Amino acid sequence: MLFLRQRASLVAETIALIDFGAGNLHSVHNALQAAGAHGVEVTADPEVVAKTDRIVLPGVGAFGACRDALAGIDGMIAALEQRVLKQGAPFLGICVGMQLLADNGIEFGEHKGLGWISGIVEKMEASSADIKIPHMGWNDVTPQTDHPLIEPGEAYYLHGYHFRAADSSEVLATTTHGMPLVSAVGLDNIVGVQFHPEKSQAYGLAFLKRFLEWKP
Amino acid sequence: MTVRIRVIPCLDVSNGRVVKGVNFVDLVDAGDPVEQAKAYDAAGADELCFLDIGASHENRDTIIEVVRRTAEVCFMPVTVGGGVRTADDARALLMAGADKVAVNSAAVSRPEVVSDIASRFGSQCMVASIDARLVEPGRWEIFTHGGRTPTGIDALEHAHKMVRLGAGELLVTSMDRDGTRDGYDLALMRAISDSVTIPVVASGGVGNLDHLVEGVTKGGANAVLAASIFHFGEYSIAQAHAALRAANLPARS
Numbered sequence: 001m002l003f004l005r006q007r008a009s010l011v012a013e014t015i016a017l018i019d020f021g022a023g024n025l026h027s028v029h030n031a032l033q034a035a036g037a038h039g040v041e042v043t044a045d046p047e048v049v050a051k052t053d054r055i056v057l058p059g060v061g062a063f064g065a066c067r068d069a070l071a072g073i074d075g076m077i078a079a080l081e082q083r084v085l086k087q088g089a090p091f092l093g094i095c096v097g098m099q100l101l102a103d104n105g106i107e108f109g110e111h112k113g114l115g116w117i118s119g120i121v122e123k124m125e126a127s128s129a130d131i132k133i134p135h136m137g138w139n140d141v142t143p144q145t146d147h148p149l150i151e152p153g154e155a156y157y158l159h160g161y162h163f164r165a166a167d168s169s170e171v172l173a174t175t176t177h178g179m180p181l182v183s184a185v186g187l188d189n190i191v192g193v194q195f196h197p198e199k200s201q202a203y204g205l206a207f208l209k210r211f212l213e214w215k216p
Numbered sequence: 217m218t219v220r221i222r223v224i225p226c227l228d229v230s231n232g233r234v235v236k237g238v239n240f241v242d243l244v245d246a247g248d249p250v251e252q253a254k255a256y257d258a259a260g261a262d263e264l265c266f267l268d269i270g271a272s273h274e275n276r277d278t279i280i281e282v283v284r285r286t287a288e289v290c291f292m293p294v295t296v297g298g299g300v301r302t303a304d305d306a307r308a309l310l311m312a313g314a315d316k317v318a319v320n321s322a323a324v325s326r327p328e329v330v331s332d333i334a335s336r337f338g339s340q341c342m343v344a345s346i347d348a349r350l351v352e353p354g355r356w357e358i359f360t361h362g363g364r365t366p367t368g369i370d371a372l373e374h375a376h377k378m379v380r381l382g383a384g385e386l387l388v389t390s391m392d393r394d395g396t397r398d399g400y401d402l403a404l405m406r407a408i409s410d411s412v413t414i415p416v417v418a419s420g421g422v423g424n425l426d427h428l429v430e431g432v433t434k435g436g437a438n439a440v441l442a443a444s445i446f447h448f449g450e451y452s453i454a455q456a457h458a459a460l461r462a463a464n465l466p467a468r469s
Contacts, residue, residue, distance in 0.1 A: 129410075
């Protein structure tokens with residue numbers, strides 16, 4: 001019975017997948033559906049965001065371009081802040097969608113982020129000649145704290161910039177590529193992951209399923 | 217640990233059909249690239265590469281449809297190469313669900329396409345595909361059009377130019393070895409991988425699992441691409457991973 005109730009609540013829930021032109025938008029949509037989501041709405045409408053149960057922010061490419069595209073949707077950042085920060089809707093940021101949570105991003109100039117998780121996003125520097133950048137491929141997700149979304153495993157990473165968190169208590173998981181890198185950040189109802197759950201086969205789909213069932 | 221060595225099966229696609237077939241037993245339609253992609257996804261391939269070898273213009277829409285259908289059912293990274301000439305070509309593939317695009321001939325004739333793609337969509341998705349042949353000991357030259365057309369361009373200089381223009385990865389194919397099953401051109405791989413800061417994928421010539429291992433230990437590659445050894449069922453992805461691990465290389469379990 002409990003299983004049936006959970007299933008029913010998943011069916012009834014709406015998930016707003018924010019469309020600001022990010023390249024992984026459709027892949028994230030496909031993966032959310034494969035993970036069991038039924039009510040995914042791909043949207044650039046702040047009014048949809050204001051009423052949704054959960055929010056997913058995708059993103060690949062350059063920080064500044066993603067930030068400008070998101071800020072270019074009239075009322076979107078205000079709607080996200082209202083729904084996530086004030087009303088506590090569960091939020092997931094993926095890759096650049098996670099990096100946008102930072103205070104600032106330094107990629108082709110300095111850009112302001114959302115400032116929901118304190119830290120900056122900056123270029124990775126190779127610590128030795130055999131460390132290639134971008135960080136591209138499967139690597140560990142090593143939990144740093146007990147969090148219902150974060151399980152140890154292997155996930156796919158594809159990034160040349162990384163999140164330097166100001167507060168280590170907001171780092172949920174790390175990975176290692178020549179140096180320790182932040183793999184996941186979180187605070188209350190907000191989680192951001194550097195890896196791509198939509199491209200991480202069974203691990204990624206299980207992660208998205210946990211997000212869909214998360215009651216922060 | 218650290219980032220894993222990637223094992224990448226590559227499917228040649230023409231007009232929406234796989235050209236060199238896969239011999240997985242339980243495929244409903246073995247010529248359908250999506251069916252084969254699903255099989256590799258289930259087998260735990262680290263990435264998949266579609267090489268679109270059909271040259272016609274109408275074919276662009278066909279490969280985009282293949283990528284879109286693949287992204288609906290496969291949850292692994294996909295690189296698409298062949299016929300990518302402009303940033304808009306790249307955009308169409310990325311929006312359909314590709315994670316990276318490989319640019320080959322266009323990057324030789326019009327290198328600025330590399331910086332166009334990198335600046336619009338990020339270096340992480342811009343793969344420069346380099347087809348090279350040995351022209352004298354220690355010197356390789358770029359060939360285009362499937363290795364048929366010499367360009368006079370030095371392969372190492374071209375590789376460095378691709379990095380400067382914003383490529384995030386190099387896919388290096390030895391046209392001397394491609395199809396021979398004699399193993400990668402390890403000297404070519406080593407010369408390029410030692411002189412660039414971005415990941416290098418070794419391609420061309422794999423005939424057995426030792427060749428995959430050598431691509432990393434002797435060639436310095438970060439990923440190993442192969443076609444026929446996987447397609448014809450000689451070796452599984454799991455066996456490739458196990459061979460890498462047996463050589464003390466990081467590979468997915």
